[in-house]
Amino acid sequence: MQQTVVRVEEMASILKLLGDRTRLSMMALLNKTDCCVCELVELFQMSQPAISQHLRKLKDAGLVKETRKAQWIFYSANKDHSLYSFIQAILSYLPEERKETTQLCE
Amino acid sequence: MQQTVVRVEEMASILKLLGDRTRLSMMALLNKTDCCVCELVELFQMSQPAISQHLRKLKDAGLVKETRKAQWIFYSANKDHSLYSFIQAILSYLPEERKETTQLCE
DNA sequence: TTATCATATAACAATATGCTTATATAAGCA
DNA sequence: TGCTTATATAAGCATATTGTTATATGATAA
Secondary structure: OOOOOOOHHHHHHHHHHHOOHHHHHHHHHHHHOOEEHHHHHHHHOOOHHHHHHHHHHHHHOOOEEEEEEOOEEEEEEOOOOOOHHHHHHHHOOOOOOOHHHHHHOO | OOOOOOOHHHHHHHHHHHOOHHHHHHHHHHOOOOEEHHHHHHHHOOOHHHHHHHHHHHHHOOOEEEEEEOOEEEEEEOOOOOOHHHHHHHHOOOOOOOHHHHHHOO
């Protein structure tokens, strides 16, 4: 099974995004389950604008996608990203998300 | 074969370091071969202090190690780092180093 | 010892980052 | 329509980052 090849430039910009505690945990969470902004605000104990700004960066890079459901916007990992397998490989090194955490977003 | 578990905090700080074009290429190179500072200055076309400062950060995080040989200090990836397998996994996604490049450091 | 080469470090400037607060937009509901 | 909830965005500020120039340190060679 052939592994994807990632250009240095592109890898650096992905790692830079993931090189932030909040965004990294966010990606790990959104890789398991969908969450709306207000749930992330709760979970990460951060202001709504701060959360939105992190999501914006992840979205601009194509790492997450959004789906509107009534007044809520749900975010999730974009599994169609051309380098998703690379991102997945990184996230796979993190400890298992605790069920309580994952379940908060439902 | 059990995969290492990396704490979010620690992973974020490693990814932050690698989330820079210069340091990422440096790590990829030093993972293949040892280089002294002046060789890196040549290769990356950057000032000597700039290179030294990047190396300092990598060294402080334990990602590279140095060996003095006469007046030169050779740097290389620290394969004894407790998370080396994780770092190796990331670097393995980069394209093969061109031989010409690797050979410059000998 | 003195000069030279290789490297590190300090001080500084420009720019980037990640919050904050205030405000805009968009959907749902009375 | 007007109010409320959910989210995005703008502006501003404090701090971090990354380069620059100048200088210090350490090893070798004359």
